[in-house]
Amino acid sequence: MTHDHDIDLRPTPAQTAAALNPPAGRNGGDLVVETLQGLGATTVFGLPGQHALGMFDALRRSDLRYVGLRVENNAGFAADAYGRITGEAAPLLLSTGPGALTSLAALQEAAAASAPVLAISSQIPTAGLGGGRHGYLHELRDQQASFRDIVKSVHTVRTQSQIPSAIAAAWESALTAPHGPVWVEIPQDVLLAETTLPQVAPVDAFPHDLLPRPELTAVAADLLARAERPAIIAGGGVVRSDASGKLRALAEQLNAPVVTTFGGKGAFPWEHPLSLQSWLEDRHTTDFLEDADVLLVVGSGLGELSSNYHTFTPRGRVIQIEADAGKLESNVPALGIHADARIALTALLETLEGPREDPAAADRVREVLTRVRERIDAQDLGAEQQLLASVRAALPDASPSFWDMTILSYWAWSAFDARRPNTMHSAQGAGGLGYAYPAALGAAAADPTKPVLAVSGDGGAMYSIAELATARQYDLPVTWLIVDDGGYGILREYMTDAFGEATGTELSRPDFVALAESFGVPGVRTSPETLTEDLSKALAAPGPSVVVLPAVLRLFAPTHLG
Known part of the structure; x- marks a missing residue:
């Protein structure tokens, strides 16, 4: 335990001098940006609005880099990707009412994928709060209520002195496992009023370590040590906690085959002898795991996709390590260990003794993968597999890729080799359209030294067209592959299978190449035969680019029906 007398609480002479002589011309917005800088933030995303102008005015007096997108939801997706790539909390500055609400779908994806986003919204003036009766522009009766179902935590500010503590608490919440989006709300008058408070000094807001209980580690280690046929399912928590190295060490020590979920792509080497890859929507994989x-x-959490649409019913003992307590045993009975994946895997590695010998494990993995490939090969889907191979051939190993909810992405979840951890990202957490391109822009803002790939269908692309202006304005190295099949291809296929014909899925769309060029972004129309070459050229060129592939793709047959 730490006692007060163990800490020197006296300000240094430099801190005292700075506190007693704060710069003139500051407002509540300066307290926001000073706190963010004090926490270590370097980049913020967002979109200005009337009530938030105090924050945005303060940005120009700060060293923070601002990346402004054209739609709040897209700004949220960009912040989500920045958080995934860097592991840092990504500040997202929003206005009130419509501006704030437009970010909801992005924050839902961040919550589902455990991406640390720090959303800071304005609010109507303090005098108008509490009832929705005052007629202020953008007024909501209870703005926070719209976010409570989505974000990890809500932090309310009503005075300037509350700003640093509220933002620091939100930062800590966003980065405590499970990572996730958080919400801070500050009224317009608090942001605009001049402040005499001193500049915010560096702020400590360290996330709490989520440690496994030692008695549960002991039981889990004993079960694994005595197992005859152990197996591992690695999810997004392995990627978020940077635990792929620990996972590999444990799998090799146990000789346990590993399958990665769609959110856990890249958590385990694709070509490793123990890798079952990501064929979760396949009965052969499901049978093996059962x-x-x-x-x-x-x-x-073994949700819908990871459980092959809830058809997965394991017959052996299950050990579930999960940072989100609400997901422990929510779908399958298990020895539930509420802990950060990296720390829990470390504890297991330190507890287990000696390697477990199983020379047949790699043979069993090869047998399952052979069955999967034979099933896919029997469906005459060579064109789809070749397109995915062409993308993989063009994309540098270390480059991140972002995938929208489109047929090629559904293929990629199961069949794409994400050669490094934390390089393949999609919107499969919440399943909203329009994720890929603005997310890729956020990743490029996080690390502009690598080209970034975004993959969308023509339907999903229309959600994000405005962000071509953002890509050009900030000269972000993002190549956007748009697979143009004339509509919402997945929904067309679902509806045709279910009802015999599709409704509302066919779309009029622009000439994407000409449209990109009108934004000053180079575009090219490609073909399956030239895709690798055209995509490679686009990725190698500096700045943004668009590659359009006219193609109608098919999904592989569902495999959860037995």
Whole structure:
């Protein structure tokens, strides 16, 4: 325990001098940006609005880099990707009412994917709060209520002195496992009023370590040590907690086959002898996992996709390591260990003794993958597989890729080799359209030294067209592959299968190449035969680019029906 007398609480002479002589011309917005800088933020995303102008005015007096997008939801997706790539909380500055509400779908995706986004919204003036009766522009009766169901935590500010503590608490919440989006709300008058408070000094807001309980580690280690057919499901929590190295070490020590969920792509090497890859929507994989006598699930709640549409019913013991307490045993009975994936895997590695010998494990993995490939090959889907291979051939190993809800992405979840951890990202957490391109812009803002790939269908692309202006304005190295099949291809296929014909799925669309060029972004129309070459050229060129592929793709047949 730390006692007060153990800490020197006296300000230094320099801190005292600075506090007693704050610069003139500051407002509440300066307290916001000073706190963000004090926490270590370097980049903020957002969109200005009437009530938020105090924050945005303060930006020009700060060293923070501002990346402004054209739609609040897209700004949220960009912040989400920045948080995933850097592991830092990504500030997202928003206005009140419509501006704030437009970010909801992006924050839902951040929550589903455990991406640390620090959303800071303005609010109507303090005098008008509490009833929705005053007629202020953008007024909501209870703005926070719209966000409470989505974000990890809500932090309310009503005076300037509350700003640093509220933002620091939100920052800590966003970065405590499970990572996620948080919401801070500050009224317009608080942001605009001149402040005499001193400049905010560096702020400590360290996330709490989520440690496994030692008695549960002991039981889990004993189960794994005695297992005859152990297997591992690695989810997004492994990627978020930077635990892929620990996962590999444990899998090799146990000789346990590993399958990664769609959110956990890249958590385990694709070509490793123990890699079952990501074929979760396949009955052969499901059967194999059901047959494990001990199944270790790390960083996954075993939701709809990870459980092959809830057809997965394991027969052995399940150990589930999960940072989100609400997901523990929510779908499958298990030994539930509420912990950060990296720390829990470290604890297991330190507890287990000696390698477990199983020379047949790699053979069993090869047998499953052979069955999966034979099933896919029997469906005459060579064109789809070749397109995915062409994308993989063009994309540098270290470059991140972002995938929208489009047929090629559904293929990529199962079949794409994400060669490094934390390089393949999609919107499969919440499943909203329009994620890929603005998210890729956020990733490029995080690390402009690598080209970034975004993959969308023509339907999803229309959600993000405005952000071509953002890409050009900030000269972000994002190549956007748009697969143009004339509509909402997945929904067309679903409806045709279910009802015999589709409704509302066919779309009029622009000439995407000409449209990109009108923004000053180079565009090219490609073909399946020239895709690798055209995509490689676009990725190698500096700045943004668009590659349009006219193609109608098919999904592989569902495999959860037995």
